[in-house]
Amino acid sequence: MADPCSLSNSQACKTTNISLHLVVDFDKKVLRGSATLDVEVLEERVEHVVLDTRDLTIHGVEDTSTGQPLQFLLKDQVAPFGSPLQISLPANCQAKGSKCQVKVSYETAPSSSALQWLSPQQTAGKQHPYLFSQCQAIHARSMLPCQDTPSTKITYQALVSVPKPLVALMSAQRCGEEPDPADQTRTLYKFDQKVAMPTYLIAIVAGALESRDIDHRTKVWSEKELVDKCAHEFAETETMLKTAEDLLGPYVWGQYDLLVLPPSFPYGGMENPCLTFVTPTLLAGDRSLASVVAHEISHSWTGNLVTNKTWEHFWLNEGHTVFVERKIAGRMHGEQTRQFGALGGWKDLYHSVQTFGETNRLTDLVPRLEGVDPDDAFSSVPYEKGFTLLYYLEELVGGPEKFEPFLRKYIETFKYKCLDTEEWKAFLLDYFKKEVSEGLFDKVDWKAWLHTPGMPPVKPSYDTTLADACSALCQRWSQATPDNLDQFSAQDLEGMSPGQKTEFLAQLLLEAPLSIQHIEKMDQLYGMSANNNSEIKFRWLRLGIRAQWEGAVDPALEMVTVQGRMKFVRPLYRDLYGFEKAREKTLETFKQNRPFMHSTTASLVAKDLHIQ
Structure with a gap:
């Protein structure tokens, strides 16, 4: 079965291992170095291996067994999938079952869709630059030449050179560090991933990072300004991991670390093996949003394995x-x-x-x-x-x-x-x-x-016990007129968990828009605008914008600016665009902030805002 999102010839020959040797260049905002691919031929008379690339500069290709250069052709771009790299296989590696090693020397582009380069001002510490990757779904090809399809699983090793005093991490086991023999102002970090995985799970980060131990196989990493807060927030990680093992069998990846990224990370989490990436929007202070970690842990079996x-x-x-x-x-x-x-x-x-x-x-x-x-x-x-x-x-x-x-x-x-x-x-x-x-x-x-669009053909009957209080309060607010808002009090939310408060707001979003008087009364009684739980704040702001409450506009524009999680950013931008009084300010905010956004987020929001 061919992958419609890959230009590689993964059915004719497959990559089984990749060895990376990369230099992280913050000045030029590129990775440069080499990727050595172990290739196994699956069919008879295969003359080429075709790899996925996007915006890569290819400096040369060689057969590692002989050191001889191999002919290659970087073909024209096929939007949106990049440019196929066609490499001539050595004459002794064209029959079914034959194997060879191909080394590609290359450099990424500053605009690589997989890589986000942050200036010191965009980090918590304000002292050092920061790099992180996001390869799902088809962005690995902009970070290295590969068969960028989940149908091909590879093991990988890496040597990564970063300037001192920065730390490099990858989605692999850490195997030590040493001064870079090529440049004593840099450190060379070593990694090894022995469990075969698809290329979208290759991940790299470089920054001023510290770690705290959560348990014997779990650390949390972040900038030092947040690391202790992160350790507190995710203290239940090992319990979640053991619970998943009880359900699904042994955890095969060895280490399970968490990395809390800067705010521009576009997702709630990313299940990179050995190093789950998570958004700082989970740092609610009460562990109420840590369930995202349970999701990423589960991926260790369903997705990664x-x-x-x-x-x-x-x-x-x-x-x-x-x-x-x-x-x-x-x-x-x-x-x-x-x-x-x-x-x-x-x-x-x-x-x-x-x-x-x-x-x-x-x-x-x-x-x-x-x-x-x-x-x-x-x-x-x-x-x-x-x-x-x-x-x-x-x-x-x-x-x-x-x-x-x-x-x-x-x-x-x-x-x-x-x-x-x-x-x-x-x-x-x-x-x-x-x-x-x-x-x-x-x-x-x-x-x-x-194979049918829309909602599922069956809606299961779920236990509504925890939702009933949310539903009752939702109905009271949706049925109240502006004249009888005195029936509500601050005690309405007593005993509700953060999740129930989120559900209350989510149910209101399914009702007809509230009046501005409703919104202002709710804020006065419940202090919604002061709530720092990102899930609650997100729904509260959407509710305000739907009511055409101008008091929601600036906080919503701030929320789409200070963090880049697409779950929040895209709906808020769409809502703001639909609020005619806020549209011009919304478009201006996006244009100003676009250079600092993750490329995937910026591209999709531009489509939401009808900007080419």
């Missing part, structure tokens, strides 16, 4: 991961917590479907991505529609005691491998063949679940 074959089957990664994340929450905090999370996820899914449009094929669980940048298809659909399917199937077969053994067997069967939806479905039906023979699966409308 068992991987979607192409981005069209992204739900296999994310739907299973949300499912496991909520299992962890249920085991740690009670089943009602899992159910409560599922209710919130349904609302997120509804918002995504409304944003794309109910007939948009990108809301299929398995969308077609021919000619489509996977970033343009990114939404909560694979996460929440995928979760809903798995939850529905769990209920269908008789509950967790029947479905959790299937989940563990699924991991055991497909670990270190890639698969597509049809392979997953075949495995599911074979595992539950007794139930299939009894006709239990006859009611499953696979076409509606997998």
Whole structure:
């Protein structure tokens, strides 16, 4: 099965290992050095290996066994997928089963979509520059020449040179450091990833970093200004990791470290093996947002160990991961917590479907991505529609005691491998063949679940215990008139968890817009504008903008400027653009801030704001 998002010839020959030797150049904002690829030929008479690249300068290619140069051709760009690099294989490495090593000397572009270069002023410490990468979905090709498809898994090693006193980290085991023999003002860091993984999980960071131990296999890293706060926030990481092991089997990656990135990181988290990246917007102070870590931990099995074959089957990664994340929450905090999370996820899914449009094929669980940048298809659909399917199937077969053994067997069967939806479905039906023979699966409308846009064909019945208080308060506010707002008091939120307050606001967002009087009264009583929980603040600001409350405009513009998490930034920018009085100021804010944003975020927000 060809990957529509890759230009490589991964079906003819595959890369099995990559050795990197890179110099981090902050002055030029480039990585330069080499990537040595172990190539195995899969078919007869293969004359070339074709690699994915985007905006790379190729200085030369050689056969490492002889040191002889190899002919190569960097072909024209194919938007949005980059430029294929065609390398002539040595004559003795063109038959099926033959192997060779190809070394590519190259340099990235300052505009590499995988790399964000921060000035000292953009960091917490204000003293040193900072670099971090984000390779999912198809950005690894702008950081190194590779077969940039999740269907090809590689091990990798790296030597990374950074200026003193900066620290380099990667999504691999740390193997020591030494003065760079080529330049004594720099340090050479060594890394080794022995577990095969797709290229989108290669990650690099360089900055003024410190670490704190959380447990025997877990550290948290950040700039020193935040590191102790981070250690407190994520103190439950080892408990989450052990809970995931109980569900899915042994953790195979060795170390599990967390890196809290600067605010411009575009996602809540990124499951880079051995080094999960997380956003500082999780630092609520009360660990109420640490569930994102449970999500990234779950990816150690669902995504990193068992991987979607192409981005069209992204739900296999994310739907299973949300499912496991909520299992962890249920085991740690009670089943009602899992159910409560599922209710919130349904609302997120509804918002995504409304944003794309109910007939948009990108809301299929398995969308077609021919000619489509996977970033343009990114939404909560694979996460929440995928979760809903798995939850529905769990209920269908008789509950967790029947479905959790299937989940563990699924991991055991497909670990270190890639698969597509049809392979997953075949495995599911074979595992539950007794139930299939009894006709239990006859009611499953696979076409509606997998290949039909819009909301799922079935909405499960979730336990609403934790949501009922949120729903009751939501109804009171949505039904109140501006004349009877005195019925509310600050005690309305007493006993509500941060998650319930978030749910209360999320439910209000599904109702008709409130009046400005409602919003101002709510702020007076509940102090919403002063709440620093990012999930609460995000929904509160959206509620204010929908009410056309000008008091929400400046705080919303500040929120889209001081952090770059797309979950918050894109909806807020869209809402602000729709508020006519705020549109001009919104466009001006984006234009001023665009140079400091992550390239993926900036590109997608520009489309949201109808800027070419």
